[in-house]
Amino acid sequence: MSFNVLVITEQADGGELKKSSREALGLARALVEKAGGGEVSALLLTAAAGELPAKLAACGADRVFLLEAADCQYYQPGVYAAAGKAAVEACGASAVLVPGSALGRDLTPRLSARLGAPAATDCIQAELEGGKVSALRPAYGGKIQMRVAFAASPAILCLRPNVFRACPADSSRAAKVEPLAVALTDKDRALKITGLERKQSETPDVAEANIVVSGGRGMREGGGFKMLEELAGALGAGVGASRAAVDSGWRPHSDQVGQTGKFVSPSLYVAVGISGAVQHLAGMIDSKVIVAINKDADAPIFKVANYGIVGDAFEVVPVLIQEMKKHA
Amino acid sequence: MNIIVCIKQVPDTEARVQISEQGNSIDSGQINFILNPFDEYAVEEALRTQEKLGGEVTVVTLGDESAENAIRTAMAMGADKGILLKADRATDDPLQVARALAAEIASGEFDIVFFGKQGVGNEHGQVGMALAELIGVPGISGVSRLEVSAGAVKGAREVEGGMELFECGLPAVISTQKGLNEPRYPSLKGRMAAKKKPLEVKPVALAAPLLTVEALAYPPQRERGRVLGEGSATVAELVRCLKEEAKVI
Numbered sequence: 238m239s240f241n242v243l244v245i246t247e248q249a250d251g252g253e254l255k256k257s258s259r260e261a262l263g264l265a266r267a268l269v270e271k272a273g274g275g276e277v278s279a280l281l282l283t284a285a286a287g288e289l290p291a292k293l294a295a296c297g298a299d300r301v302f303l304l305e306a307a308d309c310q311y312y313q314p315g316v317y318a319a320a321g322k323a324a325v326e327a328c329g330a331s332a333v334l335v336p337g338s339a340l341g342r343d344l345t346p347r348l349s350a351r352l353g354a355p356a357a358t359d360c361i362q363a364e365l366e367g368g369k370v371s372a373l374r375p376a377y378g379g380k381i382q383m384r385v386a387f388a389a390s391p392a393i394l395c396l397r398p399n400v401f402r403a404c405p406a407d408s409s410r411a412a413k414v415e416p417l418a419v420a421l422t423d424k425d426r427a428l429k430i431t432g433l434e435r436k437q438s439e440t441p442d443v444a445e446a447n448i449v450v451s452g453g454r455g456m457r458e459g460g461g462f463k464m465l466e467e468l469a470g471a472l473g474a475g476v477g478a479s480r481a482a483v484d485s486g487w488r489p490h491s492d493q494v495g496q497t498g499k500f501v502s503p504s505l506y507v508a509v510g511i512s513g514a515v516q517h518l519a520g521m522i523d524s525k526v527i528v529a530i531n532k533d534a535d536a537p538i539f540k541v542a543n544y545g546i547v548g549d550a551f552e553v554v555p556v557l558i559q560e561m562k563k564h565a
Numbered sequence: 566m567n568i569i570v571c572i573k574q575v576p577d578t579e580a581r582v583q584i585s586e587q588g589n590s591i592d593s594g595q596i597n598f599i600l601n602p603f604d605e606y607a608v609e610e611a612l613r614t615q616e617k618l619g620g621e622v623t624v625v626t627l628g629d630e631s632a633e634n635a636i637r638t639a640m641a642m643g644a645d646k647g648i649l650l651k652a653d654r655a656t657d658d659p660l661q662v663a664r665a666l667a668a669e670i671a672s673g674e675f676d677i678v679f680f681g682k683q684g685v686g687n688e689h690g691q692v693g694m695a696l697a698e699l700i701g702v703p704g705i706s707g708v709s710r711l712e713v714s715a716g717a718v719k720g721a722r723e724v725e726g727g728m729e730l731f732e733c734g735l736p737a738v739i740s741t742q743k744g745l746n747e748p749r750y751p752s753l754k755g756r757m758a759a760k761k762k763p764l765e766v767k768p769v770a771l772a773a774p775l776l777t778v779e780a781l782a783y784p785p786q787r788e789r790g791r792v793l794g795e796g797s798a799t800v801a802e803l804v805r806c807l808k809e810e811a812k813v814i
């Protein structure tokens with residue numbers, strides 16, 4: 238059986254391929270292998286392709302559909318949607334894998350509508366059985382896992398970051414690079430992304446970070462998060478926050494983890510001064526390892542934490558920072 | 566301005582969610598339903614747009630008759646009228662929902678359509694942008710800063726590491742999120758007035774869904790947590806566990 242997969246790829250600010258794109262390529266290769274044949278195609282929209290096609294090949298792509306255009310410096314929703322549709326048609330994709338970033342979550346429903354094809358967001362598992370894909374996705378604030386089936390082709394799967402394994406890069410792999418012809422309408426260009434306002438932060442975004450250090454109301458004004466920033470720096474982690482911390486104005490809402498914030502699945506989640514309300518758990522319960530530091534031994538966060546320390550964060554965290562720096 | 570807000574009724578975020586006997590839906594009997602929290606930002610932004618530019622705010626939802634409650638909540642906040650698209654069955658397919666809403670919205674006049682970023686519950690987060698595509702107007706998701714003028718909108722949407730700045734003409738579809746505004750609470754007077762506002766109920770026959778829920782399951786139980794100890798003396802043991810046992814650092 239031949240099972241072709243299209244991966245929508247995305248670059249970080251500096252033009253590097255994003256980790257979530259490598260994860261999507263990893264899953265694409267696994268699906269093609271499971272099917273016993275087929276091709277992995279990658280869609281690349283960029284202002285300057287440079288070494289990216291070769292990197293996509295190394296990470297698992299057999300074909301690269303390339304659209305190089307000056308305005309692709311930013312995500313242009315209409316252009317991406319038109320290009321995505323053209324690429325699906327060019328490679329005869331049975332499945333489309335989209336990274337679960339702001340870009341991917343925006344693009345997924347657009348592709349779904351344009352192709353008349355079913356789409357599932359936040360996928361944490363994908364199966365291929367008798368040529369049919371199904372996906373697993375958390376719902377109801379992580380209280381339920383939903384297995385969804387796709388009744389039409391292609392199946393569009395938007396993947397939660399940090400869940401799927403990227404294949405190791407192999408620079409001896411090569412891919413066929415093809416310029417993608419896309420017929421753009423005025424409607425495709427009606428919405429313009431005109432620029433990017435960068436956050437003044439050294440730490441990675443909480444939605445993408447492989448380690449997340451989050452603080453809650455226990456952090457008190459200002460100083461607590463300074464300490465967490467330092468811990469995050471030592472761990473290469475992103476800094477998250479509970480809604481209580483965000484609503485107190487200590488952190489921007491873009492850092493909020495939870496049901497009305499971001500869903501994260503890092504390999505390590507450190508919750509400091511967070512009680513563990515259901516709405517907070519909704520956003521982080523799928524983390525691989527959870528650590529809780531809380532002065533209240535009865536805090537519900539300890540029920541889900543793999544490792545807990547009962548104590549005052551202002552005593553425990555500085556020692557933890559020292560230890561991490563020692564081990565770094 | 567014809568301002569439309571698409572809303573959804575969702576389970577209370579505190580609700581204990583149980584899987585029904587059929588195994589592919591939840592048992593809604595015990596659950597308290599509320600207006601989707603993200604939709605509160607959408608309703609609020611619609612009202613602010615109306616206060617600035619005039620016009621009418623219509624709330625639209627697809628659901629069963631119980632969804633009237635969500636519409637009345639939006640009306641209590643200040644929306645003028647409601648349309649309940651009464652579906653002949655429940656659906657979890659976001660494209661199907663978008664198609665039903667698109668058919669209704671495209672049949673009338675509109676300048677701006679507001680959505681919440683996603684519905685808590687099944688959390689698809691797809692309906693707004695799918696609808697924008699279906700009705701062929703610009704759509705912007707995850708908007709946390711917005712300036713609406715007579716014929717255009719500009720603002721910012723949240724992305725990793727910053728904010729993307731956008732601009733486009735009207736009509737447009739905006740999906741809202743936290744940070745955009747502080748939703749108002751419905752006043753008692755608002756609640757009383759909401760009871761009398763016009764609500765149109767339109768039956769809708771849904772086509773077969775493309776995305777289907779095969780099964781629901783409870784997530785695998787997390788290993789029961791371990792409290793390592795008290796105070797900063799425990800840090801060394803924590804670091805050892807993270808390195809040697811969990812191997813995450």
Ligand SMILES: Cc1cc2nc3c(=O)[nH]c(=O)nc-3n(C[C@H](O)[C@H](O)[C@H](O)COP(=O)(O)OP(=O)(O)OC[C@H]3O[C@@H](n4cnc5c(N)ncnc54)[C@H](O)[C@@H]3O)c2cc1C
Nearest residue numbers: 453454455479480481495496497498510512517532533550
């Ligand atoms: C519709 C809805 C949506 C929501 N969405 C979200 C969401 O997305 N994300 C979210 O987080 N919440 C959300 N909430 C809010 C949620 O219910 C809780 O109110 C919130 O998570 C509490 O935040 P917290 O744990 O920081 O604060 P608290 O519950 O006040 O807990 C603070 C904790 O810090 C501990 N502490 C205090 N001082 C110290 C110290 N010095 N050292 C160590 N520990 C200390 C305390 O023991 C306590 O456990 C939502 C609520 C609703 C109704």
